[in-house]
Amino acid sequence: MNKELIQLIDISKSFDGQMVLDELNLNIHENEFVTLLGPSGCGKTTTLRILGGFTSPDKGRVVFDGRDITQIPPNKRPLNTVFQKYALFTHMTIAENIAFGLKIKKKSKSYIDDKIRYALKLVNLDGYENRMPDSLSGGQQQRIAIARAIVNEPEVLLLDEPLGALDLKLRQEMQYELIRMKNELGITFVYVTHDQEEALTMSDTIVVMNQGYIQQIGSPESIYNEPENAFVADFIGDSNIIPATMIEDKLVSILGTRFACVDTGFGTNRPVDVVIRPEDVILVEPAEGTIQGVVSHLIFKGVHYEMEVQACGFEWLVHSTTLFPVGKEVGIRVDPFNIQIMNKPESEDEEAVIIDI
Amino acid sequence: MKTIAKRIYIALIILFLYAPIGILMVLSFNESKTRAKWGGFTFKWYIELFQNEEILRALFNTLLIALVSSLIATVIGTVACIAMTGMKRRAKSILMGITNIPMLNADIVTGISLMLLYISLGIRFGMGTILLSHITFNIPYVILSVMPRMRQLNVSTYEAALDLGSSPVYAFFKVVFPDLLPGILSGFLMAFTMSLDDFIITHFTKGVGVDTLSTKIYTEIKKGIKPEMYALSTLIFVTVLTLLVLINLSPADKKKAE
Amino acid sequence: MTSKNKWLSTPYIVWSVVFIIVPLGMILYYGLTDTTGAFTLDNITAIASAGHAKALRVSLLLSLVSTLVCFLLAYPLAMILARVQVKRHNFIILIFILPMWMNFLLRTLAWQTLLEKNGVINHVLSFLHLPALKIINTPAAIILGMVYNFLPFMVLPLYNALAKIDINVINAAHDLGANNLYTFVRIILPLSIPGIISGITMVFIPALTTFVISALLGGGKLLLIGDVIEQEFTRTSNWHLGSGLSMVLMIFILINMVLSAVFDKDGEGSML
Numbered sequence: 060m061n062k063e064l065i066q067l068i069d070i071s072k073s074f075d076g077q078m079v080l081d082e083l084n085l086n087i088h089e090n091e092f093v094t095l096l097g098p099s100g101c102g103k104t105t106t107l108r109i110l111g112g113f114t115s116p117d118k119g120r121v122v123f124d125g126r127d128i129t130q131i132p133p134n135k136r137p138l139n140t141v142f143q144k145y146a147l148f149t150h151m152t153i154a155e156n157i158a159f160g161l162k163i164k165k166k167s168k169s170y171i172d173d174k175i176r177y178a179l180k181l182v183n184l185d186g187y188e189n190r191m192p193d194s195l196s197g198g199q200q201q202r203i204a205i206a207r208a209i210v211n212e213p214e215v216l217l218l219d220e221p222l223g224a225l226d227l228k229l230r231q232e233m234q235y236e237l238i239r240m241k242n243e244l245g246i247t248f249v250y251v252t253h254d255q256e257e258a259l260t261m262s263d264t265i266v267v268m269n270q271g272y273i274q275q276i277g278s279p280e281s282i283y284n285e286p287e288n289a290f291v292a293d294f295i296g297d298s299n300i301i302p303a304t305m306i307e308d309k310l311v312s313i314l315g316t317r318f319a320c321v322d323t324g325f326g327t328n329r330p331v332d333v334v335i336r337p338e339d340v341i342l343v344e345p346a347e348g349t350i351q352g353v354v355s356h357l358i359f360k361g362v363h364y365e366m367e368v369q370a371c372g373f374e375w376l377v378h379s380t381t382l383f384p385v386g387k388e389v390g391i392r393v394d395p396f397n398i399q400i401m402n403k404p405e406s407e408d409e410e411a412v413i414i415d416i
Numbered sequence: 417m418k419t420i421a422k423r424i425y426i427a428l429i430i431l432f433l434y435a436p437i438g439i440l441m442v443l444s445f446n447e448s449k450t451r452a453k454w455g456g457f458t459f460k461w462y463i464e465l466f467q468n469e470e471i472l473r474a475l476f477n478t479l480l481i482a483l484v485s486s487l488i489a490t491v492i493g494t495v496a497c498i499a500m501t502g503m504k505r506r507a508k509s510i511l512m513g514i515t516n517i518p519m520l521n522a523d524i525v526t527g528i529s530l531m532l533l534y535i536s537l538g539i540r541f542g543m544g545t546i547l548l549s550h551i552t553f554n555i556p557y558v559i560l561s562v563m564p565r566m567r568q569l570n571v572s573t574y575e576a577a578l579d580l581g582s583s584p585v586y587a588f589f590k591v592v593f594p595d596l597l598p599g600i601l602s603g604f605l606m607a608f609t610m611s612l613d614d615f616i617i618t619h620f621t622k623g624v625g626v627d628t629l630s631t632k633i634y635t636e637i638k639k640g641i642k643p644e645m646y647a648l649s650t651l652i653f654v655t656v657l658t659l660l661v662l663i664n665l666s667p668a669d670k671k672k673a674e
Numbered sequence: 675m676t677s678k679n680k681w682l683s684t685p686y687i688v689w690s691v692v693f694i695i696v697p698l699g700m701i702l703y704y705g706l707t708d709t710t711g712a713f714t715l716d717n718i719t720a721i722a723s724a725g726h727a728k729a730l731r732v733s734l735l736l737s738l739v740s741t742l743v744c745f746l747l748a749y750p751l752a753m754i755l756a757r758v759q760v761k762r763h764n765f766i767i768l769i770f771i772l773p774m775w776m777n778f779l780l781r782t783l784a785w786q787t788l789l790e791k792n793g794v795i796n797h798v799l800s801f802l803h804l805p806a807l808k809i810i811n812t813p814a815a816i817i818l819g820m821v822y823n824f825l826p827f828m829v830l831p832l833y834n835a836l837a838k839i840d841i842n843v844i845n846a847a848h849d850l851g852a853n854n855l856y857t858f859v860r861i862i863l864p865l866s867i868p869g870i871i872s873g874i875t876m877v878f879i880p881a882l883t884t885f886v887i888s889a890l891l892g893g894g895k896l897l898l899i900g901d902v903i904e905q906e907f908t909r910t911s912n913w914h915l916g917s918g919l920s921m922v923l924m925i926f927i928l929i930n931m932v933l934s935a936v937f938d939k940d941g942e943g944s945m946l
Contacts, residue, residue: 432822432825440776440781492689495682496683500683516931517698523880524883524923528917532700551689613774615886629777649780
């Protein structure tokens with residue numbers, strides 16, 4: 060792992076009597092693409108704003124490269140921010156927007172001109188120097204906002220849901236652009252989003268947050284394959300979360316039937332939650348399955364079929380490229396490796412979010 | 417430290433704004449007629465106020481003119497806004513430009529021009545001409561209040577109403593109009609305020625025999641203002657203040673304010 | 675909708691033509707003719723005559739100073755108010771509109787009481803053993819009266835324009851390294867220009883053309899262009915001269931309108 064660049068130590072913050080962050084601790088490494096992921100109100104934007112210096116924490120410290128920067132105002136921090144709604148200076152041209160930070164640093168005119176050209180090239184908007192922000196589309200404005208920030212060569216770039224207002228195709232393009240830029244510039248990205256696909260696509264590390272608490276930190280694969288609690292399992296991707304009993308190491312009883320699994324250390328005869336991803340549920344002939352059920356719903360999703368199977372009193376979500384019609388009796392098998400054991404939620408923030416329809 | 421400086425600054429400005437009003441209120445209780453000396457506390461000016469027919473008549477005229485002219489201006493102005501949204505860009509800009517003229521123009525020019533108009537049309541000066549003049553300078557305030565709300569209107573709610581079977585007129589009154597209402601009300605209030613306080617335009621278009629509060633005060637300046645006037649303005653101020661406090665405390669408007 | 679539109683727009687079109695356009699035309703007519711009805715430019719050139727020119731100069735000076743003072747007082751105030759929470763928005767506007775419900779003449783008259791030789795302020799000052807204020811019946815008093823009456827008209831458009839600036843734009847400026855002063859000069863000030871133009875418009879023209887404030891606070895010693903025009907209409911009944919002089923005023927008003935149109939195209943600097 061690269062060296063630790065930023066440490067958030069015991070950060071607490073309340074707004075209007077409501078606690079938004081409660082003794083948050085987080086380390087960010089050099090050259091990392093870190094995503095703060097979570098639903099609205101989970102505290103991710105507040106965390107970003109504390110990093111940027113736009114809000115002060117009530118308690119706790121922000122340490123950057125060994126220096127305590129908690130009291131330092133935003134204009135003196137070696138970080139730059141890309142804002143959600145771009146926050147471009149509408150009364151200045153694109154070139155003036157990009158040059159803003161450089162002029163403050165009193166760079167020479169030729170240096171600034173070079174940098175503007177380089178930045179516009181980097182975001183694929185060559186020749187836009189003399190345009191006004193209002194004449195650009197949302198996607199273009201977003202890229203200018205990015206250009207304006209990176210041109211100052213910050214050590215860390217903070218991005219607050221920058222792709223939210225873009226349509227799907229453009230968003231996907233920009234995601235690849237951002238990764239490319241990060242690799243080309245070699246700087247640390249701290250990215251905030253509520254879109255888990257975005258987080259999975261771009262990040263080196265994902266920090267899943269809910270209600271002001273960090274739920275899990277890990278690589279996209281580990282977050283996806285090995286969620287540590289119901290919230291993470293439910294928030295990232297689709298999942299089947301089933302109450303179960305851990306009989307002993309590597310053996311769990313799900314809905315009354317024993318399944319072999321690979322997790323250890325969850326105790327003996329303890330109630331636990333089990334997570335199985337829909338694509339890991341294998342449908343077979345009833346006789347070949349560990350448990351049996353009936354297909355209750357079928358939707359064609361393009362990439363795969365999505366089916367719901369009623370088995371042992373639980374509605375299993377199944378993704379498969381093979382079609383099983385509604386009403387068919389099927390058997391269910393799961394590879395032990397794909398059964399993820401989690402402890403029961405210990406607090407409200409660890410629970411899966413229930414949506415009332 | 418910065419916050420204290422800000423607070424002091426605001427306090428000073430508010431002091432500046434309300435100092436003369438405070439003086440007027442104090443003077444209304446002053447026994448002695450002269451402004452310079454304090455002669456003792458008294459209510460007598462308030463009593464004399466209600467017996468002074470001239471002042472009461474002027475007050476009545478002022479309120480009547482303000483109310484009627486604001487109402488008419490609100491109707492004309494709102495209709496004009498609706499009409500303008502359906503206009504072509506060119507015509508709309510021209511009409512909006514004309515609308516701005518009374519606001520950007522000096523009161524004295526507006527007053528004089530209207531006076532010349534009435535004379536050449538042979539209209540007799542009096543309440544009627546004052547009313548016409550007030551409506552004229554009130555309409556722009558209404559339009560400027562309602563237009564922004566028209567721009568913000570959600571066309572889809574109107575279309576939803578049509579989709580559900582209502583006629584355009586019904587849809588307008590049930591859906592569009594309530595949306596416009598805050599703008600219409602604030603336009604009405606601005607017009608009312610402007611009309612109440614107007615002096616210059618009324619001065620030129622009233623002729624002899626009719627007075628509003630402003631013109632009555634003007635005639636009295638040379639002779640010396642009757643203390644009943646101080647009593648009257650204190651009463652007006654307190655009334656308005658009470659109304660505003662009530663409005664601000666009422667929960668319905670608290671929601672509106674958010 | 676089009677034929678209905680014509681029906682809807684007619685009342686206002688008729689009204690504005692009759693009561694706005696035609697009256698202005700009448701001023702033009704009277705201003706450009708003499709008592710016999712013949713065409714003449716004398717009414718306009720009369721502005722150059724000694725008395726009138728002086729009145730215009732004085733008026734310009736006083737109104738420019740008043741506008742400047744209003745601006746300097748109002749801008750910091752508007753900046754402070756703009757950062758107050760949105761909930762208080764209506765309350766703030768009301769605080770500034772409320773004095774307008776007290777009669778304009780009486781408010782100005784009350785300043786006489788405050789500023790007089792034996793007035794309230796001097797009473798307080800002598801109590802504190804400070805020198806007396808001698809500004810009644812001087813141009814300074816007139817400026818004070820103008821600033822007092824027109825301050826709300828400068829504050830409100832400024833407040834509206836400043837409140838509209840997205841806080842993240844200011845944050846972005848800080849983020850890119852700007853301190854408060856730099857942010858103010860390069861970002862806040864330029865973005866508030868529509869409000870500044872609107873405020874100046876709403877103060878300069880009334881200040882230039884008023885005739886009451888000078889009478890009440892200037893002791894009648896100083897004749898403003900507004901006084902001159904008013905007298906031509908009410909005392910000497912020389913409407914032609916009065917109209918001609920008004921036309922000169924209208925030049926300033928026109929310049930103002932053009933500036934407004936150039937700098938504030940979208941009407942963002944409105945009072946409401």
